[in-house]
Amino acid sequence: MKKTPNQKAWFMVLPVLLLVAFSAIIPLMTVVNYSVQDTFGNNEFFWVGLEWFEEILHSERIHDALGRQALFTLIILSIEIPLGIFVALHMPKKNGLWSSLCLVLVALPLLIPWNVVGTIWQIFGRIDIGLLGYTLDKMGFDYNYTQDSFAAWATIIIMDVWHWTSLVVLLSYAGLKSIPDAYYQAAKIDQASRWSIFRYIELPKMKGVLLIAVLLRFMDSFMIYTEPFVVTGGGPGNATTFLSIDLVKMAIGQFDLGPAAAFSLIYFLVILLISWVFYTIMVHSDKEAG
Amino acid sequence: MKFNKSALVMILYILFLMLPIYWLINMSLKTNQEILSTFSLWPNQLTLDNYMVIFTDPSWYGGYINSITYVIMNTVISLSVALPAAYAFSRYTFMGDKHLFFWLLTNRMAPPAVFALPFFQLYSSVGLFDTHIAVALAHTLFNVPLAVWILEGFMRGVPKEIDETAYIDGYGFFTFFRKIFMPLIASGIGVAAFFCFMFSWVELLLSRTLTSVDAKSIAATMTRTASASGLDWGVLAAAGVLTIIPGALVIYFVRNHIAKGFALGRV
Structure with a gap:
């Protein structure tokens, strides 16, 4: 659609601008302020320049957390995206009771408060009272997510797959539903195989929504806090301490305001940079599609 | 045949989603004593006490x-x-x-x-x-x-x-x-x-x-x-x-x- 130039449209955007400025810019400025100062208490601050940034960039602890975070995000993206597409291809296409039921049940995990997701899996994975833990234990696996870091990782990854694959399913399903029947009929006349229908009709049509899915899953998994906090509390040791958990520990637990602020800014910039790349690709593919 | 396969995939996926939720509901209907002493797939002594507390x-x-x-x-x-x-x-x-x-x-x-x-x-x-x-x-x-x-x-x-x-x-x-x-x-x-x-x-x-x-x-x-x-x-x-x-x-x-x-x- 062609848009009309109209500078007065700014007045319509103004409320959003003021509100978001209040809840984003003021706090962000506080963070910037802390990141270049040190304090001995009593509200006396002095300028330290970029010292905290250097400390954070060279900190072993942050590197480890970043490594774990990147690995986690990579693993869950490579499970959730293909699995989500696969399930979406099998969603019922005709409207009816069965398809409504599928939609509601598939969407349900997304609406559960994140700490409850944590609680659910905390209970489900325990070897004394949880179905999963109990079964694995009885089958002879050495499974205990509070002590074994491999088990802790496995639990958190399965939890995230359980929690968020539905998002990918729903997005892909929306993409699939927008494909007109004529495309499939044409493919049938050409005697296209199931694979080439997927590769040349369904996948290109889903490209837009899949990009949104990857973008959302990337952002949210990179900021994950609540679920691992409830299930493992970042342990055993530091095995599941992801970036947000580390940050909250540093800022609110130890009250190291300077390093925490510098850490925050770097963290935010990393997310911003990668998201910007996705966003640019998305806008371009939007334009190509017209 | 094709419909059956799709339905099977959906049923398996939904089962995977619902199992942990079922387990939560199961826990909520048991007494604490039962939770900690016996392991069962459904509550033996159904109780609504936990909800009453809330x-x-x-x-x-x-x-x-x-x-x-x-x-x-x-x-x-x-x-x-x-x-x-x-x-x-x-x-x-x-x-x-x-x-x-x-x-x-x-x-x-x-x-x-x-x-x-x-x-x-x-x-x-x-x-x-x-x-x-x-x-x-x-x-x-x-x-x-x-x-x-x-x-x-x-x-x-x-x-x-x-x-x-x-x-x-x-x-x-x-x-x-x-x-x-x-x-x-x-x-x-x-x-x-x-x-x-x-x-x-x-x-x-x-x-x-x-x-x-x-x-x-x-x-x-x-x-x-x-x-x-x-x-x-x-x-x-x-x-x-x-x-x-x-x-x-x-x-x-x-x-x-x-x-x-x-x-x-x-x-």
């Missing part, structure tokens, strides 16, 4: 009331500022519009962990700490950009000729917006409201940081109880089950638009 103790049911209060406040605030903005983005070009749009989105990308401490200080200094409105405002940080994004997607689908015809027929902007435009994008507004509700409802970190007693959210109540008084598994499970119910109800109402909504109106 419905009679103000520190528990108060949590639900507080959560619902700030979630509704947040939804109303987010939608009322996002509607005109989304209209502007979908209809007009103006100086800096693309940058502004991306800047709004960056707030959706901001880790709440980054904002927890500054929010705490900001709202304490203006005397809003431990009020519903503080949490509602804090949640606008990620809900307003999302609402703008979703609504813009839906509004783009409405042809501009409709606006022009309405103006020719003598409608003023506000009458046009209320009487003609809003009904046209009603499903978009519903979906945006659903998302504001959802993200405000599921969030823990900010709501826990910004409240202590008077406006304490149910999520905060659950995590604090878990750490304070040992673990009362039955009550914790019951509280969890009760937090799922509002979500399930909301999904049911928007089920036909949900897929398009998750695609942010961009299909």
Whole structure:
């Protein structure tokens, strides 16, 4: 659609601008302020320049957390995206009771408060009272997510797959539903195989929504806090301490305001940079599609 | 044959999704003694005591009331500022519009962990700490950009000729917006409201940081109880089950638009 130039449209955007400025810019400025100062208490601050940034960039602890975070995000993206597409291809296409039921049940995990997701899996994975833990234990696996870091990782990854694959399913399903029947009929006349229908009709049509899915899953998994906090509390040791958990520990637990602020800014910039790349690709593919 | 295979995949996937939830419900209907002493797939002595604890103790049911209060406040605030903005983005070009749009989105990308401490200080200094409105405002940080994004997607689908015809027929902007435009994008507004509700409802970190007693959210109540008084598994499970119910109800109402909504109106 062609848009009309109209500078007065700014007045319509103004409320959003003021509100978001209040809840984003003021706090962000506080963070910037802390990141270049040190304090001995009593509200006396002095300028330290970029010292905290250097400390954070060279900190072993942050590197480890970043490594774990990147690995986690990579693993869950490579499970959730293909699995989500696969399930979406099998969603019922005709409207009816069965398809409504599928939609509601598939969407349900997304609406559960994140700490409850944590609680659910905390209970489900325990070897004394949880179905999963109990079964694995009885089958002879050495499974205990509070002590074994491999088990802790496995639990958190399965939890995230359980929690968020539905998002990918729903997005892909929306993409699939927008494909007109004529495309499939044409493919049938050409005697296209199931694979080439997927590769040349369904996948290109889903490209837009899949990009949104990857973008959302990337952002949210990179900021994950609540679920691992409830299930493992970042342990055993530091095995599941992801970036947000580390940050909250540093800022609110130890009250190291300077390093925490510098850490925050770097963290935010990393997310911003990668998201910007996705966003640019998305806008371009939007334009190509017209 | 093909239908059967699809149905099988769906049944397996849904089974995978429902099993942990079933287990939570199972726990919530058992006594603590039974939870810890015997392992069974269903409650042997069915009890509603855990739910009674929640419905009679103000520190528990108060949590639900507080959560619902700030979630509704947040939804109303987010939608009322996002509607005109989304209209502007979908209809007009103006100086800096693309940058502004991306800047709004960056707030959706901001880790709440980054904002927890500054929010705490900001709202304490203006005397809003431990009020519903503080949490509602804090949640606008990620809900307003999302609402703008979703609504813009839906509004783009409405042809501009409709606006022009309405103006020719003598409608003023506000009458046009209320009487003609809003009904046209009603499903978009519903979906945006659903998302504001959802993200405000599921969030823990900010709501826990910004409240202590008077406006304490149910999520905060659950995590604090878990750490304070040992673990009362039955009550914790019951509280969890009760937090799922509002979500399930909301999904049911928007089920036909949900897929398009998750695609942010961009299909």
